[in-house]
Amino acid sequence: MIIRIGIGSCGIAAGALPVWEAVQEEIADRGMSVELEQTGCIGMCHHEPLLDVIYEDGRSYTFGHVTPEMAREIVQAENPASLEKYLVSSPEKRNSFLDKQLRVALRNCGIIDPESIEDYIKEGGYQALEKIIKENDPEGLIEEIKISGLRGRGGAGFPTWFKWNATRQEKNPDKYVVCNADEGDPGAFMDRSVLEGDPHSLLEGMAIAGYAIGAHTGIIYARAEYPLAVKRAEIAIQQARQKNYLGKNIMGSDFSFDIVIKQGAGAFVCGEETALIASLEGERGMPRLKPPFPSQRGYWQKPTNINNVETFANVPWIIKEGGKAFAAMGTEDSKGTKVFALAGKIKYGGLVEVPMGISLREIIFDVGGGIKDDKQFKAVQLGGPSGGCIPASLMDTPVDYKSINETGAIMGSGGMIVMDETTCMVDLARYFLNFTQKESCGKCVQCRIGTKRMLEILERICRGEGQEGDIELLETLGHQIIDGSLCGLGQSAPNPVLTTIRYFREEYEAHIYDRKCPAHQCKELIKYRIDPDLCKSCGLCAKKCPVDCISGEKKQPYIIDDSKCIKCGSCLEACPTKWSAVVVE
Amino acid sequence: MNCICKAETQMEKQFAQADVDLHLIDELLAQYSKETGNLITVLQKAQDIYGYLPLSVLQYIADEMGVKRTQVYGVATFYTQFRLTAMGKYIILLCEGTACHVNGSERIATALEEELKVNMGETTEDGLFTLSDAACLGCCSLAPVMMINGQAYGPLTPDKACSIIREIYAHEKLLEEGGVTA
Ligand SMILES: Cc1cc2nc3c(=O)[nH]c(=O)nc-3n(C[C@H](O)[C@H](O)[C@H](O)COP(=O)(O)O)c2cc1C
Ligand code: FES
Numbered sequence: 001m002i003i004r005i006g007i008g009s010c011g012i013a014a015g016a017l018p019v020w021e022a023v024q025e026e027i028a029d030r031g032m033s034v035e036l037e038q039t040g041c042i043g044m045c046h047h048e049p050l051l052d053v054i055y056e057d058g059r060s061y062t063f064g065h066v067t068p069e070m071a072r073e074i075v076q077a078e079n080p081a082s083l084e085k086y087l088v089s090s091p092e093k094r095n096s097f098l099d100k101q102l103r104v105a106l107r108n109c110g111i112i113d114p115e116s117i118e119d120y121i122k123e124g125g126y127q128a129l130e131k132i133i134k135e136n137d138p139e140g141l142i143e144e145i146k147i148s149g150l151r152g153r154g155g156a157g158f159p160t161w162f163k164w165n166a167t168r169q170e171k172n173p174d175k176y177v178v179c180n181a182d183e184g185d186p187g188a189f190m191d192r193s194v195l196e197g198d199p200h201s202l203l204e205g206m207a208i209a210g211y212a213i214g215a216h217t218g219i220i221y222a223r224a225e226y227p228l229a230v231k232r233a234e235i236a237i238q239q240a241r242q243k244n245y246l247g248k249n250i251m252g253s254d255f256s257f258d259i260v261i262k263q264g265a266g267a268f269v270c271g272e273e274t275a276l277i278a279s280l281e282g283e284r285g286m287p288r289l290k291p292p293f294p295s296q297r298g299y300w301q302k303p304t305n306i307n308n309v310e311t312f313a314n315v316p317w318i319i320k321e322g323g324k325a326f327a328a329m330g331t332e333d334s335k336g337t338k339v340f341a342l343a344g345k346i347k348y349g350g351l352v353e354v355p356m357g358i359s360l361r362e363i364i365f366d367v368g369g370g371i372k373d374d375k376q377f378k379a380v381q382l383g384g385p386s387g388g389c390i391p392a393s394l395m396d397t398p399v400d401y402k403s404i405n406e407t408g409a410i411m412g413s414g415g416m417i418v419m420d421e422t423t424c425m426v427d428l429a430r431y432f433l434n435f436t437q438k439e440s441c442g443k444c445v446q447c448r449i450g451t452k453r454m455l456e457i458l459e460r461i462c463r464g465e466g467q468e469g470d471i472e473l474l475e476t477l478g479h480q481i482i483d484g485s486l487c488g489l490g491q492s493a494p495n496p497v498l499t500t501i502r503y504f505r506e507e508y509e510a511h512i513y514d515r516k517c518p519a520h521q522c523k524e525l526i527k528y529r530i531d532p533d534l535c536k537s538c539g540l541c542a543k544k545c546p547v548d549c550i551s552g553e554k555k556q557p558y559i560i561d562d563s564k565c566i567k568c569g570s571c572l573e574a575c576p577t578k579w580s581a582v583v584v585e
Numbered sequence: 586m587n588c589i590c591k592a593e594t595q596m597e598k599q600f601a602q603a604d605v606d607l608h609l610i611d612e613l614l615a616q617y618s619k620e621t622g623n624l625i626t627v628l629q630k631a632q633d634i635y636g637y638l639p640l641s642v643l644q645y646i647a648d649e650m651g652v653k654r655t656q657v658y659g660v661a662t663f664y665t666q667f668r669l670t671a672m673g674k675y676i677i678l679l680c681e682g683t684a685c686h687v688n689g690s691e692r693i694a695t696a697l698e699e700e701l702k703v704n705m706g707e708t709t710e711d712g713l714f715t716l717s718d719a720a721c722l723g724c725c726s727l728a729p730v731m732m733i734n735g736q737a738y739g740p741l742t743p744d745k746a747c748s749i750i751r752e753i754y755a756h757e758k759l760l761e762e763g764g765v766t767a
Binding site for chain 2: 009010012013014045046048184185186187188189192224225262263264265266267268279280281282283284285300341343344345349350381384415417419423428431432435441544545546547566567568569570573574
């Protein structure tokens with residue numbers, strides 16, 4: 001029997017380490033012959049910590065929300081599969097979360113031990129690298145990527161083969177392969193999961209790219225906040241060097257390639273490729289004008305090919321299974337699969353990989369189980385601060401580059417935030433603008449000052465001080481910023497505002513003209529009140545109030561002191577639903 | 586190398602000056618200072634040693650690496666990871682990621698600011714807590730989330746967040762009175 005525990009950042013946050021220790025102790029105490037393994041994130045973050053029991057015949061049972069006590073019970077059980085109350089997935093009842101998924105980039109995540117190169121090799125790892133070295137045909141390799149139709153997963157969706165080919169054509173023999181693992185979207189963690197759950201697939205992908213373009217050095221630019229991902233990637237690099245999948249004369253050939261990791265220091269704009277290069281060189285991360293493109297002049301002015309983590313993770317699969325197999329998935333212009341980080345007001349949040357062309361509805365309802373607490377679904381935000389909101393009415397939009405762009409949003413790197421009726425769209429636009437305004441590097445005037453002005457207008461609207469003409473002003477400013485900015489940050493910063501205006505204009509108008517926030521989110525526009533007729537004087541609300549602004553006595557209705565109230569909504573949550581005496585207005 | 590335009594004196598007001606042992610980073614500099622491209626790495630490792638980047642350390646790094654002080658200041662102020670003032674004993678990272686935002690992180694922020702009597706980014710007077718925000722801590726399904734010295738807490742309510750702080754505070758009080766040992 002094998003026991004496997006998910007030890008990714010999400011698992012650890014949910015308490016996987018004490019579970020691991022409990023199982024370890026229990027096995028040792030009882031002298032059991034059980035193999036204990038760690039793995040990365042399978043994507044079912046909503047059920048973390050997760051524990052799998054795998055029998056000799058391959059049957060696998062997954063337990064969710066495991067506590068150390070539960071883990072002991074599972075280990076002690078004669079037949080763990082019978083502990084149905086803890087089960088989230090079993091061969092008899094497969095979890096629907098996994099059913100519609102198709103795993104290519106995440107093929108090993110949550111299955112193998114990310115710190116074991118043997119596990120990766122057992123799953124067919126490094127065979128693709130071996131194959132291309134044997135075939136010795138870099139151009140044919142690029143052709144294979146072209147057939148697959150793979151497009152960059154970092155956001156823009158640029159054809160991968162084209163970039164590889166352009167870098168290959170450059171005469172300068174010193175070339176670099178850079179992996180963009182900066183993952184700046186504040187609400188997305190696809191790249192982190194690959195690094196934490198299957199780092200070797202990234203290394204293999206980078207080595208293959210190196211072979212295709214004729215580079216000998218690879219650099220992973222990892223986000224500062226990803227300590228575990230960096231640690232696992234470092235271990236993987238060491239192991240690959242030992243087995244000569246990296247280093248000098250790989251597998252006895254004359255191809256040499258090695259990889260180093262550099263950590264970013266927390267700047268969203270460093271996800272932009274020219275800023276990333278500046279940061280790698282130890283400078284402030286300021287983008288520069290393109291051309292010259294990084295493929296012509298990149299890191300230290302040398303030809304550099306930059307791809308996203310997920311892009312690279314797809315590559316070994318394509319080489320092994322063939323470009324045609326990859327192109328068989330997805331739609332005409334968008335081949336293969338895409339990973340999304342599903343979060344927000346969703347029932348089952350986590351990491352999902354689906355074939356391109358599937359509809360948003362299928363992802364949100366069939367995979368994600370619909371909206372939390374069965375509230376009304378309102379919109380979904382794709383592409384983070386550079387992306388846009390797609391309203392519920394367009395839920396049948398297929399997920400492919402073209403259709404998503406037509407809605408005004410972008411595919412982005414994979415952040416997918418689901419929102420319900422209680423999300424205020426003006427507030428959401430303000431949230432993203434606040435983010436981009438802070439992260440603007442300051443080089444372009446339109447982006448530096450324009451986003452600040454837009455933010456001020458949005459703040460004013462949220463405060464209930466909106467003026468006639470504000471919506472039009474936001475639109476004008478938005479288009480000016482798009483036109484006047486050098487890099488993708490400024491060019492996309494107004495998207496969240498423009499799309500929410502496009503689909504939820506009436507919500508803006510309600511803020512401005514009626515001084516009302518229909519979603520009851522904007523603090524200055526709402527008031528909490530206790531209905532004296534409904535109040536049963538239980539005092540629960542007063543107990544929960546973090547600023548002690550609710551007073552009352554037995555048999556007397558409680559009262560909220562408006563002057564002290566921070567509008568946190570704790571009283572509303574505390575009041576038992578059968579009474580519902582606290583009202584927002 | 587001294588600055589001739591007096592702007593440095595102006596700058597110094599923004600940075601914390603502190604007497605620290607500069608030689609703690611000598612080994613680090615010996616390893617990395619040859620290549621100016623390593624500046625960010627050096628600053629990161631120096632921050633690991635001191636907990637933040639005092640002005641004297643920035644100047645020392647500039648001089649030892651042979652890069653202009655302005656460049657070191659420029660890099661140190663550009664990236665959010667670099668801290669120019671000392672931090673509290675407990676660093677509270679409140680997630681401001683999108684998932685946490687739509688699940689009400691702002692209410693948590695208000696409650697914490699109220700409880701600790703500081704604004705986001707500040708440290709309490711007793712040097713115990715620093716309240717800071719972060720983008721996506723990677724546990725969106727626990728949203729809203731905060732992390733205190735590496736330990737994640739979620740899903741939070743304003744009330745729950747405050748009681749976690751009060752617990753830590755009570756624990757610290759006990760320590761101070763010598764009631765229990767750490
Ligand atoms: C403001 C901004 C932020 C970006 N952030 C990221 C990021 O976090 N990760 C990423 O892979 N690409 C990011 N990109 C896209 C990169 O510039 C680049 O297009 C990408 O890394 C290319 O890889 P791909 O072709 O594999 O997608 C960002 C672009 C901009 C303008
Ligand atoms: S958005 Fe808060 S943990 Fe991801």
